Structures are given as structure tokens and as C-alpha cells.
Amino acid sequence: MRIPPGPLEFTRRTWIRLVLLATFAFLYAPIATLVAYSFNDSRRNIVWRGFTTRYYERAMANDGLVEAFGNSLLIALAATVVSTVLGAMTAYALWRFRFRLKPLCEGVVVLPIVIPEICMGVAMLVFFARIGWPGDLPWPISLSRITIAHVTFCFPFVAVVARARLSRFNDELAEAARDLGAGEWAVLRDVILPHMRPGLVAGALLAFTLSLDDFVITFFTSGPDTVTFPVKIYSMVRFSVTPEVNAASTVLIAVTVTVTVVAMWLQNRTRPGAAP
Amino acid sequence: MTEAVRVGGICKRFGAVTALAEVSLRIEAGEFFALLGPSGCGKSTLLRIMAGLEHPDQGSVFIDGIDVGRTPANRRPVNMVFQSYALFPHMSVRSNVAYGLRVTGTGRAEAHERAEAALGLVRLTGYGERMPHQLSGGESQRVALARALVKRPRVLLLDEPLSALDARLRDEMRLELVTLQKTVGITFIIVTHDQEEALSMADRVAVMETGRIRQVAPPAELYEAPADRFVATFIGQVNLFPATIGADGTAQAHPFPGVTARARGIGAGRQVWIAVRPEKITMAPRGGVPAGRLSGVVEEVVYRGDLSVYLVRCMAGPDGLVRVSRANAARTADRLPGPGTEVVLDWAEDCAVVLAS
């Protein structure tokens, strides 16, 4: 006999299932198509002609694309490290200290999150032009402009996540450490940082993915010799959407998903209690 | 005896709230001392000032005769057991206990050895590998104790250490804390709002009210000779009769001619209170025995298992009820006076205490 769904068993109601299905289709159909057509044995992305990995090989052989991918990874890594350190310090300072104009400071920190990216891009372009930041530095120093630009919009995310985590800190933990003989630094190292860690991992992950696929700000700050992966794909798409572009995009998706999964797994493993 | 802690003239305000007003206190070495008072009276603040986690606006703190006013919390020879236990969630039980040693430079091997010994002291041998979230409330508490004791402090401060435990465990832990204190010989200062806890554990108790100390005395003295009305009513139950000091120096309760008490050192004509504890009052049916001090009618009987509380109406109005308690020595209740019984109440002369304020 069929038991009628209970009041909170939403997933057992037919119409809700349909809505869920439609939502998932809407969200993931384009991505699924993109991935599927990267294996399509056809010049044109219209009809399915059979499975091939030819376009992955071709993407690999495209020196410009590989170089752009390397640039993107390097920029993302550097921007993530710098943003995480800066964001952690900002969050700690905003949480720990009381000072004049603190509400203003908290507002200014999140400003880059709300400012339209196009404005940030233009501002960066003008800024680097104005101070005369050299554009013809040897690689990888040549990526410094883009990296600095990425840090400016990545570190507020880290700061916000870490700050939220700190607001759930039990002050008695710090007091207990102090009572047991820990100085200011030891308290930070042994109690506060371990508490912040999940927030920092989440923030770093955000920073990494944001930096990896940023287009607008990168477009404004990249020089002719410093092309990143999204910018490169954009320039390829301007001629035609080839399966090669699909293949490259699929790799980008794979990288972000892998990094996310690994980070979540690491976080679960180090969470207190998950260890035996 | 030598002194372990002395605080003098401590004042502490939080904005408009006065948490402590001119508190002075001397605690002897090896003593089990309790700070007792209602919630919000400043007990925790006083404890935190001793620990160095809070700074007094005024006044001084001496530990072992040394002024620690400028010594930060991490260098004071005292350790604290926090109300929330405050175990470090990302560290194992052993690392928690060893933390205080490791952070001050003790080697790993020695720290772990001493941590194991401290865990043995609180009967948690073999718990070293566990994480704090795998512990019950009672176990967490004992880890917190071990973590503080492992530092061999001069004074151990405990902020409401039993309040988070259930009733059964609380009784057990009371005994265990007393035994532990005798074993280690460290001065314990415990904060509590539970009078029973303070009376049953401490050698001496300080009763506090709104930032002031009302009385410091051993438990029996606190109960039998309270210093004022606040202490008398805060600790146990008490009958209070408004009274006036007569010319001969005896206090005479107003509407009750039989209620008198000898007052010492209080001027004639002063308004005072005569306090009588419910269990000091004897109760007999009217008629048989001599008249007694009061007579009335039993209005209500509250059965409490080991004893029963009788509310005897001796006069109309809210002040006319006298509370009498009697042990239920016999198994059946029918021989006890029920509601409506006319009774006479009496007590020994020295059971009535005069309270000047």
C-alpha cells in the first residue's frame, strides 16, 4: 500500500519533484551539453557525430592555450595565498580590536564585493597606467598586475567568511589559553587560528575559483603577453565556437570541481572529531 | 595559617553597572572557599579579577603575599576551571591537559607524563586519545579540572563548576571535589549560586549581594548566626518577626508577645528582626502542653519526603504565617497534625537570632 507523504516530506510530492527536475535541468543542461560536445567528432557543434578525444589533443597542442592555462593557475595560486593571508589578518583585526571608524572600515573591506566588476576593471587599468607599472616585465613577474588586481577582489571574500567564523568564537577558549600561560601570540596560534581554519579554507577556495575564471578585471589588466585562460577562450570564441573551446572549458570545470572536492575532503578530515 | 589570596578594596564597574563595590577578602592557604550569591552579584567578576582576566578599577590583589596587579593572567600562579569548561575542541584530551605545560616550555615527554598523572587524579586514565566532543558533561568537567591542576597552581579558581551537570552527577562531583582538594592540598575558590553546594563543600563561605560581601563565615555559623536579613533569607528558610529593642536589651516582636530574643550591642528602641529557622520550632496540639510562644492553626502541609513543611497561621495577613518543618520520623502520615489542627509553637530561647538589618 502507498503511504501518503507527510507534511514535511516535500521530495515525495509529484509537483515538487517536477520543479526540482526542471531547476536542475535549467542549471546543468548547458554545462552538460558543453562537456558532451567536447567529445563530439564534428567541426560544427550542432549534430552528434560520434565520440572522440581529438579536440583535447588539439587543445593540448595549442601552445597559446596551454600557456594561458599555466598563467591562470599561477595567478590563481598566488592570488589565493596572498588573499587568504590578507583576509585572515583583516578579519582578525576587525574582530579583535576596537578602534575609531571601525564600522567604516568594515564597510570599506566588503566594498570590492559590491562594486561592479567593470568599474573595478577600469579603475585598475587607470591605476596601473597612472603609477606607470611596467608592462614588459619578464615572465612570471609580468603576471603581477593581474595577480594584484585579483587580490583586491578576492581578499574581501576571505575576510568576510573568516570574520563570520570568528563571530562564533567562544571567548572563554582564549581566556582559558591565557590562564594556562599562553601569551597573545600563542593564543592566536593555538586557539584562534585553529578555530578560523574552516573559514580560511572556504575563503581560499572561493578566492581560487574566483581568480581562476575571472574575465572582466583580467581583461582590463592583462597586457598583450599576459593572456589568461578565460581571456584566451574569449578570443578563440570570437572566431568560432569549436569543440576545442569546449574541451578547454571542460578542463577548467574539472579543475575547479576537483579543487573544491579536495578542499572539502581535507576540511572534513581535519574537523575535530572526524579523526579517530 | 598563611594567606593564599587577599583582595583589598576592589571596585569594578561595567558602564553603568557596578559589579563590585569595595570588596575585601582574605583566603587562607589550603582552604576550600566559596563565593556564594544570587546571579549577577559579581561573583564571576571577582574570580576573574583574581585570575587576571579582568582588571579592577580600584583595589589590589595579592597572591601568596605578592601584589599581582601588574601581572598578566598568563603569569599568575592561579588556574581556572571555566563554567563552559572551555576545552580546546581541536585538541585531544591529553593535548588539552598538557597544553598549559607545553606552552610554557615543558618538554613533550614530561608534559605528557604529567598530563597522564593529572588525568589519573580525576579518574580519567585512558581518556587521553579522545576528543572533547566525545566526552560526557561530567568527563569534560574533569578534563577541565585536570588541565588546571596539572600546572600545580597556588590557587584553583572554579566558576560554577557543577551548574552544567545533572542533579545526580552534581552530588557525586561535590564529594569528589572535596576529596580532590584534600588530596592535592591546593587552595580552591569556588563560585556558586547554589547555597547547598557552598554549605556542603566549603570550609568558609562569603555571601555576596549586588557587588558587596555580606558575611564571611564557616557554613554552620552562616546558617545559625546570619549577619543580616539577606544572608538569613538567602541561606535556607527562615521566619522573620519585626521587633523592637526594649529598655532591658531584649527584642520584642510586635504582634507576638511570646516572641522575644536577647540582643547584644543594639541600642534600645531600634527596629530589628527576630529570625527563627523552621526546623528549630517544635509543634504540639493545643491543650495538652504549656502555652508555648505562639499558637495557631495549621493551614497547609507540604510533604517533602524526608521532612514536611507546615504553614501555621498565627495571625491574619501575609506576615501571620509561620513556617515549621519536621522530620518525617514515622512512616505513616496520619499521626502528624493535618490542616485545621490547632497547634502551639515553641523553641529554645537561643534559637531566636536578632538581626539588626
Ligand SMILES: Nc1ncnc2c1ncn2[C@@H]1O[C@H](COP(=O)(O)OP(=O)(O)O)[C@@H](O)[C@H]1O
Ligand atoms: N563584560 C561585561 N560587560 C558588561 N557587564 C558585565 C560584564 N561582566 C559582568 N557584567 C555585569 O556585572 C554584573 C556581575 O556579573 P557577574 O560577575 O558575572 O555575576 P555573577 O557571576 O555573580 O552571576 C552583572 O550585572 C553583569 O551583567
Ligand SMILES: [Mg+2]
Ligand atoms: Mg557567574
